[in-house]
Amino acid sequence: MSKKSIGEAYLADPRLVEAKKLISEALNDHSSKIEGVKAADPELKQSYESMMEEFGKNRGGKLFYNYIGSGIGKGALVELADGSVKYDFITGIGVHYFGHSHPEVIAAEVDGSITNTTMSGNLQQNVDSPKLFKLLLDQANKYDAGFDHMFMTSSGVMAAENALKMAFQKKHPAHRVIAFEKCFMGRTLSVAQITDKAVYRAGLPKTLNVDYIPFYDANEHEGSIKNAVSKLEAMFVRYPGEYAAMCMELVQGEGGYWVGHEDFFKAICDTCHKHNVSVIVDEVQTFMRTDELFAFQYFKLDKHVDFVNIGKNSQICATIYREDHKPRPGLVSQTFTSSGAAINAAYYIINEVANNGYLGKDGKINKIHKCFADHLDKLSQKYPDKIEGPWGIGAMVGMTLFKGDFEKSKAFTFKLFENGCLSFIAGQNPTRVRFLVPMGAVTEEDIANVCKLIEQTVNEIE
Ligand SMILES: Cc1ncc(COP(=O)(O)O)c(C=O)c1O
Structure with a gap:
């Protein structure tokens, strides 16, 4: 048997192994309660609004979205501190690639x-x-x-x-x-x-x-x-x-x-x-x-x-x-x-x-891109005056709304947020609405749900 440092022995200590198992069980118990897009809980609304206001004041400006996470999510879904649940299709502008509360990512973080x-x-x-x-x-x-x-x-x-x-x-x-x-x-x-x-x-x-x-x-x-x-x-x-x-x-x-x-x-x-x-x-x-x-x-x-x-x-x-x-x-x-x-x-x-199956012509990145692009393509055929695209590649998917009008595109992102999905804008002349898809977590069902929200929201913008 090769010699182990005290550090190696510490990280393999059965008590830590047990503690990590408990963390994983607790995560699963709570995360599994998140089942889909949900409105804010009226009882949490007031404290959430005061927290947002104070945070905005301390930061020296309002946040783009009224978004403060509660610390948990499930896959592409995230819970905010007001109890609402939304699809996160912008992932902190492209950081949370494995979505929210991914059990293996959390296990790796705990190890570190x-x-x-x-x-x-x-x-x-x-x-x-x-x-x-x-x-x-x-x-x-x-x-x-x-x-x-x-x-x-x-x-x-x-x-x-x-x-x-x-x-x-x-x-x-x-x-x-x-x-x-x-x-x-x-x-x-x-x-x-x-x-x-x-x-x-x-x-x-x-x-x-x-x-x-x-x-x-x-x-x-x-x-x-x-x-x-x-x-x-x-x-x-x-x-x-x-x-x-x-x-x-x-x-x-x-x-x-x-x-x-x-x-x-x-x-x-x-x-x-x-x-x-x-x-x-x-x-x-x-x-x-x-x-x-x-x-x-x-x-x-x-x-x-x-x-x-x-x-x-x-x-x-x-x-x-x-x-x-x-x-x-x-x-x-x-x-x-x-x-x-x-x-x-x-x-x-x-x-x-x-x-693990993400890369290559038949990998998950291409499959999810195709699924998302097919949905958006159908929407652009149904609403040719409102939606053009899709644009992008792989986990970067975008569309042009209302001929790239900046104000309307921005209004769309706020309305889509209210309806249950995070997106963002990009570019100038035309402005585009973009998504940074959480590849490690997203499913084709999530894409279909988000596209329903997109359709609903496009029709709510004057
Ligand atoms: C292409 C590109 N380069 C550099 C940066 C800067 O990265 P950071 O915000 O982590 O400093 C960004 C951030 O959005 C980016 O999109």
């Missing part, structure tokens, strides 16, 4: 939360970190991409910051970046300059020089490739040697669910590399949402990209890169990166999606 510390970080990490790093790098190299390293961090935008810093350091003194029109990358002082939305950088000093090229247009396959490449070439002539990186989302999320194309991205990557410009792929929203674990694998860009940033679904955030972009000591570090609970949940979720 009974260890010695709350947070793990750069200086001190537990045995769960090396395991997660190996899983993610092995998966990123599924088709021999050749990634060597990963740096874990605390948010999607910090993964972007770290990739940008590494690219700038390698390409010093280059100081410009390129991005796609309508992109979203986050909101730090530097990354807010890249995100293509003026209100997100209103009042901020200019910290970065960013130039934009148009995203792929499926209606003009060849034309949009030629146009983007010629714009890139023109930039490289105008500012020779000044560009360090091209930042790209492969499916534009916040921008309105625009899906790119392999040929387009390959042409962009090749042009950038010809001019010694690094390519950063932002998969904070797309990770685990196509029928490959990474969207760069879906678009067959394994050898074409230099950095991949992940977040949201992965529960932890990270920058994945090769040896040739390795930063010099001191450039990237962070006191704490994530909690033991999140690191353990990340391992469970990523391993499950990578190895």
